[in-house]
Amino acid sequence: MTIHLESTINGRSVGINVDPTLTLLEVLRENLFLIGTKEGCGVGECGTCVVLLDGTPVTSCLVLAGDADGRDVETVEGLAPDGELNEVQQAFVKSGAFQCGFCTPAMVLSATALLRRNSSPNEEEMKQALGGILCRCGAYPKILEAIIAATGEGA
Amino acid sequence: MTTYVGSRVPRVDSVDKVTGHAIYGVDVALPGMLHGAVVRSPYPHARIVAIDTSAAEKAPGVKAVVTGKDFPHLFGAAIKDQPFLAIDRVRYVGDPVVAVAATSEREAQYARDLVRVEYEQLPAITDMRLALADDAPLVHPDMHTYERGGHEIIPHTNCNTLYRYQRGDVEAAFAEADLVVEGEYSAHAVSHVALEVHVAVAQYDQFSGDYTLWVTTDRPFFLRDDLAGGLGVDGSKVRLKVAQVGGSFGAKGVPIAEAIAAVLARNTDGRPVKVELTREECLIASQLRVPAIMKLKTGVNKDGFMIARSADVLWDSGAYTAYTVGVAIRGSQTIVGPYRIPNLRILSRQVYTNKAITGSYRGYGTTQVTWACESQMDEIARELGIDPVEFRLQNGYEEGDSYLNGQIMHGVGLRETIETARDEIGWGSVDRAPAPHLRRGKGIATMIKPTMTPSSSNVVINLGEDARVQVVCAAPEIGSGQDTVLAQMAADAVGVPLDDVSVPATDTALTPYNGPVASSRTTYHMGNAIVSAGNEIKGKILELAGKTFGVDPDYLEMRDGEIFDGEGELLVTLKNLLARYHGEGLSLTAGGRYTSAQSQLLKANPGEEWISSIFWMLCTQAAEIEVDTETGVIRVIKVAASADVGKAINPLTCEQQIEGGVVMGLSNGILEDFKISNGRIENGTLADYKVATIQDMPEIVPILVESVHNEAPFGAKGIGEPAAAATPPAIANALFDAVGIRITDLPITPEKVLAALSEKKEAEPGD
Amino acid sequence: MKRLKQFAYHEPTTLADAIGALAAGGPTARVLAGGTDLIVDMKIDRLPTTAVVNIKRIPGLVGIEDLGDATRIGALTKVTDVEESTLVKERHPALAAAASILASPPVRALATIGGNVGRASPASDLGPALIVSDARARIRGVEGQRDILVEDLYIGPGQTSLACSDIITDLVVPNPSPGFGSAHVKLGKRGSGTDIAMAGASASIIIRNGVIEDCKVALASLGPTPLRATIAEESLRGREAAEEALAEAAVAAAEQATPIGDIRASASYRMTLARVLTLRALRAAVESAEERGAS
Secondary structure, eight states: OOEEEEEEETTEEEEEEEOTTSBHHHIIIIISOOTTSOOSSSSSSSOTTEEEETTEEEEGGGSBGGGGTTOEEEOGGGSSTTSOOOHHHHHHHHHTOOSSOSSHHHHHHHHHHHHHHOSSOOHHHHHHHHTTOOOTTOOHHHHHHHHHHHTTTTO | OOSSTTSOOOOTTHHHHHTTOOOBGGGOOOTTOEEEEEEEOSSSSEEEEEEEOHHHHHSTTEEEEEEGGGSOOEEOSSBOOEESSOSSEEOSTTOEEEEEEESSHHHHHHHHTTOEEEEEEOOOOOOGGGTTSTTOOOSOTTGGGSOBOSOBOOTTSSEEEEEEEEESOHHHHHHHOSEEEEEEEEEOOOBOOOSSOOEEEEEEETTTTEEEEEEOOSOHHHHHHHHHHHHTSOGGGEEEEEOBOSOOTTOTTSOSHHHHHHHHHTTTTTOOEEEEOOHHHHHHHSOEEOOEEEEEEEEEOTTSOEEEEEEEEEEEEETSOTTHHHHHHHHHHGGGOSBOOSEEEEEEEEEEOSSOOEEOOTTTTHHHHHHHHHHHHHHHHHHHTOOHHHHHHHHBOOTTOBOTTSOBOOSOOHHHHHHHHHHHHTTTOOOOOSSTTEEEEEEEEEEEEEOOSSOEEEEEEEEOTTSOEEEEOSOOOOSSSHHHHHHHHHHHHHTOOGGGEEOOOOBTTTSOOBOOSOTTOHHHHHHHHHHHHHHHHHHHHHHHHHHHHTOOGGGOEEETTEEEOTTSOEEEEHHHHHHHTGGGTOOEEEEEEEESTTOGGGOOSTTOGGGOOSSEEEEEEEEEEEEETTTOOEEEEEEEEEEEOSSOSOHHHHHHHHHHHHHHHHIIIIIOOOOEETTEETTOSTTTSOOOOGGGOOEEEEEEEOOOOTTSGGGOOOOTTHHHHHHHHHHHHHHHHHHSOOOOBSSOOHHHHHHHHHHHHHHOTTO | OOOOOOOEEEOOSSHHHHHHHHHHHGGGEEEESSOTTHHHHHHTTSSOOSEEEEGGGSTTOSOEEEOSSEEEEETTOBHHHHHHOHHHHHHOHHHHHHHHTSSOHHHHTTOBHHHHHHHTOTTOSHHHHHHHTTOEEEEEETTEEEEEEHHHHEEETTEESOOTTOEEEEEEEEOOOTTEEEEEEEEESSTTSSSOEEEEEEEEEEEETTEEEEEEEEEESSSSSSEEOHHHHHHHTTSBOOHHHHHHHHHHHHHHOOOOOOSSOOHHHHHHHHHHHHHHHHHHHHHHHHHTTOO
């Protein structure tokens, strides 16, 4: 059995037939080859699979494919469409806000979503927003520094 | 003069990582690739009576079902004690028993659940304290028959490692001491939780007998040899291609997914097989930090000088030894700490238990013994009435001191790390907490660690006709920034722009031998190899320039891709020079090699040279915490983390290692807590095994101390491991400072804090 | 990667169809709301599932509506939207607080209030907050529609009094009386939040003329279900909202708690937390009432 999805993925309309028992994470990685989104635990505890669903960060490992129908999905691949890094990505580079990089797509997406909603969040709000994504390398101090820089406050 | 070394350049892997373009092991996909799944033991110890794979074999998509009987080989780095799949018995909950390959992962997982295994449960040993009892069930009754290296075991027991060290007369010194402090400390098993799970793709060529594996590892050649040893083939028959590594911390060095993938690949007619563990499998059935119980006794005189220490350390390797033997030996030496103590006695024993495998973990034993050493240092200082900082300064190693084996230590910045951490935390004063049920305190801890010695690194540097430089070496980027620091050193050694330097991915068929990216050894060892090869290339270029322009090459210099004459005037750019030889397709290659084996720095007492380390890592952390006396919850407010890095090749990556180490140390020390019952991990999910988030992060102030090391590339030592070790004892010592209680068994959980507080209240009702 | 086992998938567009699919699917057919519990349970094989009935195509189940004398929260309203709702914050601080500390932001953005109630976790954050807010759940089933006090919904760990084919459609929370204040506190293994509760407590209070007229206390992870601490409530009625009274009530709440020891905390530690967290919740509820103008 398949269902048909009509979604906007990274700004482009995509129509595909998929097995409805797949998760959005599986569809993104295996049907659409958007492999920047990672699985770290599969049960919503590590946050590495975060994508933006209608602009809001969600753990894509817990979303069934059908729930992406008619929605706007944004993955890390959509953040620099013309090869130009967005402000958050640039700040991550400058601050060195990653080590192994496995959580970085989720971190960058979540920080981007936060700044779109609130251009000058305080540190507590930043930590809140990223509190669901684990970074075992412990890049947290530099991630925070990068987000502050991306708000223009750190400049 | 350096252009890049010492400078805070952005990491060379930045764009790949912030755009999600980096390809990790989990991203590898090959044409015709099958997927594996593993049947695991539900029991800590059982005999396999029968295995029925018939239903699984008939399940949709299934291409291979393999049992241990089909593949009766053993692997292991120090002791060959581990089967690829359990052969006749299972030894821990999670031990792989049957592997299945199918056209999709879902089919493989479905078929896996159709395998029926009949077990006969055996008595299990799940408490390391009981493992050496006379009547303890043996995890490996045949241990004495296994192939192993030269270390000592106690045959026909569960003791797989025995190590003793003695110097001076400990008992006489204890008798003379003004104060003797004794205690027992324990460090628990923790998981690496590298966010990328264990994964491998393997392909077997039945005509050549060659295995090719796409892996995510920190030690390609060690892993290759471990696998080849188990498969019974020469190392050259196993080729590892290393993808980006989504975190290792010591986890990704032994065959885990690799072993299963290799076994399956033997049975799929040449089709590649991918084996990707789930997070739950990683938590219970990859490897954990080696738990340790450490009895430590220290004698001091009234002036605060340490005169004797004895240590009795028991380590728990779990069901198989993996890399634990070195932990048990090297780790137990390190329990002496960075202190001059003339009389020493160490007994270290490691036992098998029917529990999850343990192994190397950021610090290789150091995090465990530092916990004991630094907790006791605090106890002694307080009993003597000496300031804990002064006590450490008074006994701590200085440049030129001899290590316990007599090695003259070089590059010892311990004092400066203690002093800078002390100053940054504001030692001696404590801020008032904002509410009466909250109490604040400060604590300090130091650490010392050797690096793997001797070891060697090799590199080939290619300078192409396009003036671009390739640094070909087997030092995978595990997240700690080695690609960046190696490229920085290569750029300066050759004299080219950093942008023109690349560090290709490791492929054991193409990249020359290197030791592991472990033991914080890469910057130093590979750096030395790179400097040597880079300088050779630079020499050849200057010779060519000299010949081309009719000048003496000795007067020429190349920096950042430009060649200058004796007056410092630009003579020619490297690109233009090479363009003149375009027709000849000129490209230059140089090999570089460094081994610490022959270094004069390793000289020590005869027979004890092997204890020497080519460099010593030293670090001090001071922590300020706040305790909620009603719930026992600890909030770490600030950590000042000072590390002697020799020379910071890149201050940014050094800070990353220190900050990351503190976060990991904090997480290990106060959050991570496996609940193990009869050998079974009951909380093997990230929902219940808690790792620090950004919300748990304290203010971290990384401090770089640079006590230049003369044999090091640009003076640089290692930094990857030290920071994680000092954090838990610094927190524990701050806890004592805040509320007068001491937790000696990790982790420092709210429950333990609260229990200790109420015990203290009962003991001192007037308080 | 952890794969889901095969299951039948339904996306009904009416409640009647959904109820029909659930009834046809039997006890292993599950309602899919946010999925943050169901998908996890399916992945780790905690809940045998042969059919999933995704109710998100059914109109009218999302949104927070002011009914004048009550607030209606559609069952599929995201926890994030509960957390951020001005209406909820103004009327029911405990509920807003509970929503703001449930799991983590990317999970809260998927999780729904109806799903959280229906899951009936003893550790639920929303359950105690809804209980002290007198919330009722509106249910549609084979027999039609009915309302049940949220408190009466819970019968055991993971168990509700609902039939397999029942669907929670709304939560209806009556407007509080004057002098009302409420709060929710919890403690997870990570003191920082983003965690399952080792223990939690919600409290609501009505203060008139300095006297506690009414009070409700409900506990999380301190019994098989979200649990009312009725003795504590009784002890406070008619007393001044002073520290001593609150402290005594906290002790009474702990005595009513029936925690188990498990991988997250021992029973005795939970007992201590029952007292400490109840006291903190009560203090915060009094503060909330005062902020809202109680005198």
